[in-house]
Amino acid sequence: xxTQSPPxxxxxxxxxxxVFDDIRATRKTDSINNMWRYLAFDPALLESTWAEVKRVMxxxxxxxxxxKEMLYIAVSxxxxxxxxxxxxxxxxxxxxxxxxxxxxxxxxxxLAGKTNHLATALQVxxxxxxxxx
Numbered sequence: 387x388x389t390q391s392p393p394x395x396x397x398x399x400x401x402x403x404x405v406f407d408d409i410r411a412t413r414k415t416d417s418i419n420n421m422w423r424y425l426a427f428d429p430a431l432l433e434s435t436w437a438e439v440k441r442v443m444x445x446x447x448x449x450x451x452x453x454k455e456m457l458y459i460a461v462s463x464x465x466x467x468x469x470x471x472x473x474x475x476x477x478x479x480x481x482x483x484x485x486x487x488x489x490x491x492x493x494x495x496x497l498a499g500k501t502n503h504l505a506t507a508l509q510v511x512x513x514x515x516x517x518x519x
Contacts, residue, residue: 388424390424390427391427392420392423392424392426392427393426393427396423396426399426399429401429401430401432401433402426402429402432405422405426405429405432405433405436406418406422406426408436408440409422409436412440412444413444419473420469421469421473422436442454443455443458451481452478452481452482452483455474455477455478455481455483456478456483456487456491458470458474458477459471459474459475459478459491459495460491460494460495460498462474463492463495464495464499475488
């Protein structure tokens with residue numbers, strides 16, 4: 387159960403309508419995902435979150451769109467966000483992620499989780515060669 391209900395008529399607010407229109411145009415779809423519908427309870431939060439998502443995920447950059455989606459999946463798994471795991475897995479598949487790539491991604495996520503926990507439990511000191519900061 388959600389902690390906040392989405393507005394009954396979110397697009398009655400011109401700020402929300404503008405964001406929803408931009409989402410539709412950017413993603414070339416008529417659909418608005420539940421994440422955006424629920425964020426519409428606070429137009430300022432909706433605007434700022436969409437602006438950041440658009441800048442990072444939908445703007446061409448050094449990383450290709452599939453890599454971005456796969457990174458988002460990995461972080462979403464680590465953070466335990468089921469909604470984001472589902473939505474970004476669907477997006478990655480739409481961008482060409484194969485079953486083999488998905489399996490490899492999950493193997494890496496699982497391995498990183500295990501070794502991260504082991505290093506944390508053992509409080510392994512960072513090697514001088516890795517500490518370039």
